[in-house]
Amino acid sequence: MKNHRPARYTVAILLAAALLAGCAENPETLVNSAKSYLAKNEPKAAVIQLRNALQQEPDYAEARYLLGITLLGQRDWVTAEKELRRAHELGFSEEQVLPPLARAMVRLGKGRDLVNEYGTRQLRDPAAQARFKTAIGDAWLQQANLDEADRAYAEALQAQPGYGAAVAGQARVLMARGDVEAAEQRIQATLEREPDNVDVLMLKAELLAAQDRHAEAEQLYARVVALEPDNQEARRAQIAVLISDKRYPRAAELIEAAQKEGGHDPQLEYLKGLLALREGRYRDAIEHAEQVLRVAPEHVPSLLVAGSAHLQLGAYVRAEEALRKVVDRLPRHQGARQMLVNAQLRMGQxxxxxxxxxxxxxxxxxxxxxxxxxxEAYLANNDIKRAGEYFERAARLDKNDPAVRARLGQVHFARGEEEEAIEALEEASAADQSDYRADLLLVLNYIRAQNYDKAAEALQTLEQKQPQNPLTHNLKGVLYVAQKKPEAGRASFEKALGFDPYYYPALLNLARLDIRDRKPAEARKRFEAPLAKKPGDEKLLLGYASILSATGADRAEVLRVIERAVEHNPASATAHVALINYYRRTEDRQGAIAAAHNALAKVPNSTAVLDAAGQALLAGGETQQAISTFQKLVNAAPGSPAGYLRLAQAYGVEKNADAALQALRKAVALRPDLEQAHNQIVGILLATNRAEEALAEARKLQKSQPDNGLGWALEGDVHNTQQKWADAERGYREALKRTPSSTAVFIKLHRVLDQSGQTAAGRTLADQWIKSHPNDLVARNYLAERELRSRDYAAAIAHYKVILSAEPHNAIALNNMAWAAAQQNDPKAVEYAQKAYDIAPTNPAIMDTLGTLLVDRGDVARGLPLLEQAVKLAPDAAAIRMNYAKALIKAGKGQAAKAELQNLVNHENAQVKSEAESLLKTL
Structure with missing residues (x-):
């Protein structure tokens, strides 16, 4: 024991001496030592000296700066940003610290933070300004803001003409705008002057990789590495392109070699995650991505890897969380958006x-x-019509695989080519026993064509492929209901719920059957039980609200349910839009405005929220805020004309015709065939007494789109407003030659013939149209209403019968049918009115019809309360008040009738006033 003690003392003395020796070097000496190590390209030794200096003097700004740029070179972005920020806080020169700090933030995916904190700064030193503004451009590019990115790169090149990184940035902007040819020209021109410009070589490799020319791209990255052996970015890009080229073993070799070089590198961890994802090792991919996200939560590539892997593993909630962040940061990223849609569909959203x-x-x-x-999305939303439209468009573009053949079958059905449709869909069904889309389309099209036997056969095949899919049994229920077998339909909907008790389409269909059977309490219970277990489920809450509204529930009760949906799903655009729209439907402008502001605060980037909120603000008189909101809608969906159409609407309210026209012309630039925009342009020109300009606009459209009847229809509109009936008729007839199935043009032509006194020609036109378009329900509805006004009730009834055979739950058609039948003394009139009321029990016009017919039949006890309620719901409707007054007279309530009629005596409509005066004389 004694022999060892002196040795221990010796060690202690030596350690103390070493520590004292370290302390003998002051911070300045240590920093100078670090600088000499950096000059000799020994960064690890420099880091040790700098940390020793900071241990003695934590606020040594230059040491913080040097440590930051050294760690930046070692790709330790997180610690580099921290040290550089601290150097900046300690007052170190912005000229020196901001360029590397900006680069670190871009590498960490913090582009948004960078432009918010430092985006407006200007540096005096040209080289520093060039590097700094290039990083700002990269930050804007991360957010897909191409205009701001281009502006920042231009500032960099103004400071240092020919700066390679900025030239590369501008080329990237050109690529993002789709002008690849211009980008290539700029890259080539730069390389001819500077063949070893690393930044531009890197971009050329990136462009080659984007064109799937992976081998050439990899060779260029290797050349960059030969020029700059320490260029870790080129090494990482080389790995990425090897992964894209499916050369996984070689990529793994380079990753392993890079790991041996040491240093904490989130980018390398991301590449390991990407490689795992491509090799199908989804859990490994998530683990690597999450390691990056712990230090850089906004690193978009890692979010994309995590979201993709979660989607593959069926973890749809986690996938949705990650992919939503990607889409919020990169709204134009098509792959991320498609995956997000898939995740939401699988979650039932x-x-x-x-x-x-x-x-x-x-x-x-x-x-x-x-x-x-x-x-698929519209199908999941139970919108069969819109689903069919999109499948048809897809079929026209892809005719090879079984799924496309299935869609092609849908196109044939739409054209009435039933044999070709069946052949295409049956081929698709037989070609892939796992894909049931063709069977779905067969069922949907047979139901739409009312060929129920064939639909049942197709459903048998679908059930063989998807026996436990609630969609199968829900469709079977829809078929049974269409066949007027509601009980069988009910059983199928119940079976669908047996597989998924929260399957929304089946719940909704069952509730609708309950309402049809006059069982509103049962309809409500359908949703109450699932909501007890899923109290915050957005779809269930909004479905429940729709059923409450349909069954005449109190407005406050409906509002509470929708507000619950918003409260439980604060980030849901759907819930916020539902609340805004309900306030608007119930004419509560202030409520709609408050809901709009709340939605904009919670879901500021949703196009649906921006649209609904803007409309609410516009309707509420907050025009400037509406314009600002619609401008954000334009920015959120730059490829969509919808924002410009809304802007035009808002400028119209402001009576700013020129601004409205400018917005509409931008919409047309995006969609040259957009009828709504062309119609509004001509409408504004006519409203502002610019008929010649309107006519020129129409004729310009005729030249640019000679096969489109719209230009001629618009010319007809111009002549119509000037009451030049012959010219208007000629325009509309030319339009019909080019678009022979345009119901809108048919109606315009029919009205012109009527206005010009050509009644017989109008009748001939109508007969010809119905003969060639027997299922045109819009045209039939228009003609039926005209027949009602002209009191040709038999003709009106004939049209309504056809409409109701196709749309048996069309409450307005049933209501009008009831009125026309009553004028014909048809005893079924009350039955039609009752059906309309069952479908829409809160519609005052329908309550008025049923109430009036019941009173006329002598059933005052049932009819009078309906009319009283109709008056409460529509207090300004003179016709309803008149019918209510007449019913009061029949009920022997003269004083109450007198009070109603005295209000109508002062009505602005002379006919109403005269009838009220006549009835008062009888009391």
Whole structure:
């Protein structure tokens, strides 16, 4: 024991001496030592000296700066940012510290923070300004703000002409705008002057990789590495392109070699995650991505890897969280948006999926995969008509695989080519036993064509492929209801719920059957039980609200349910839009405005929220705020004309015709065939007494789109407003030659013939139209209403019968049918009115019809309360008040009738006033 003690003392003395020796070096000496190590390219030794200096003097600004740029060179972005920020806080020169700090923030995916904190700074030193503004441009590019990125790169080049990184940045902007040719020209021109410009070589490699020329790209990255052996960015890019080229073993070799070099590198961790994802090792991919996200929560590539892997593993909530962040930061990223839509569909969030999908329908309107995805989203949302439309468009663009053949079958059905449709869909069904889309389309089209036997056969095949899918049994229920077998339909809907008790379409269909059977309490219970277990489920809450509204629930009760949906789902655009729209439907402008402001605060980037909120603000008189909101809608969906159409609407309210026209012309630039915009342009020109300009606009459209009847229809509109009936008729007839199925043009032509006194020609036109378009329900509805006004009740009834055979739950058609039948003394009039009331029990016009017919039949006890309620719901409707007064007279309530009639005596309508005076004389 004694022999060892002196040795221990010796060690202690030596350690103390070493510590004292370290302390003998002051911070300045240590920093100078670090500088000499950096000059000799020994960064690890420099880091040790700098940390020793900071241990003695934590506020040594230059040491913080040197440590930051050294760690930046070692790709330790997180610690580099921390040290550089601290150097900046300690007052170190912005000229020196801001360029590397900006670079670190960009590398960490903090582009948004960078531009918010430092975006407006200007540096005096040209080289520093060039590097700094290039990083600012990169930050804007991360956010897909191409204009600001281009502006920042231009500032960098103004400070230092020919600066390679800025030239590369401008080329990236050109690529993002789709002008690849211009980008290539700029890259080539720079390389001819500077063949070893590393930044531009890197961009050229990136462009080659984007064109799937992976081998050439990899060679260029290798050349950069040969020029700059320490260029870790080129090494990482080389790994990435090897992964894209599916050369996984070689990529793994380079990753392993890079790991041996040491240093904490989030980018390398991301590449390991990407490689794991491509090799199908999804859990490993998530683990690597999460390691990056712990230090850089906004690193978009890692979020994308995590979201993709979670989606593959069926962890849809986690996938949605990650992919939503990607889409919020990169709204134009089509792949991320498609995956997000898929995640939302698998979570049963069809409404959210549609909202997410909307920008894609403009960005990638010719992409059959996107169009098919839209079809799936509308199908999941129970909108069979819109689903069919998108499948048809997809079929026109892709005719190879079984799924596309299935969509092609939908196109044939739409054209009435039933044999070709069946052949295409049956081929698709037989070609892939796992894909049931063709079977779905067969069922949907047979139901739409009312060929129920064939639909049942197709459903048998679908059930063989998808026996436990609630969608199968829900469709079977829809078929039974269409066949007027409601009890069988009810059983199928119940079976769908057996597989998924929260399957929304089946719940909704069952509730609708309950309402039809006059069982409003049962309809409500359908949703109450699932909501007890899922109290915050957005779809269930909004479905419940719709059923409450349909069954005449108190407005406050409906509002409470929608507000619950918003409270439980504060980030849901669908819930906020539902609340805004309900306030608008119930004419509560202040409520709609408050809901709009709340929605904009909670979900500021949703196109659906921006649209609904803007409309609420506009209707509430907050025009300037509405314009600002619609401008944000334009920015959120730059490829969509919807924002410009809304802007035009708002400028119209402001009576700013020129601004409205400018917005509409931008919409037309995006969609040259957009009828709504062309119609509004001509409408504004006519409203502002610029008929010659309107006519020129119409004729310009005739030249640019000679096969489109719209230009001629617009010319007809111009002549129509000037009461030049012959010219208007000629324009509309020319339009019909080019678009022979345009109901809108038919109606315009029919009205012109009527206004010009050509009654017989109008009748001939109507007969010809109905003969060639027997299922045109819009035209039939227009003609039926005209027949009602002309008191040709038999003709009106004939049209309504056809409408109701196709749309048996059309409450307005049933209501009008009831009125026309009553004028014909048809005893079924009350039955039609009752059906209309069962479907829409809160519609005052329908309550008025049923109430009046019941009173006329002598059933005052049932009819009078309906009329009283109708008056409360529509107090300004003179016709309803008149019918109520007549009913009061029949009920022997003369004083109450007298009070109603005295209010009507002062009405501005002479006919109402005269009838009220006549009735008062009888009391």
């Amino acid at each position: 069809a409404d959210r999926a549609l909202d997410t999908l909307e920008p894609l329908l403009y960005q990638a309107k010719d992409n059959p995969k996107v169009l098919a995805l839209a079809g």
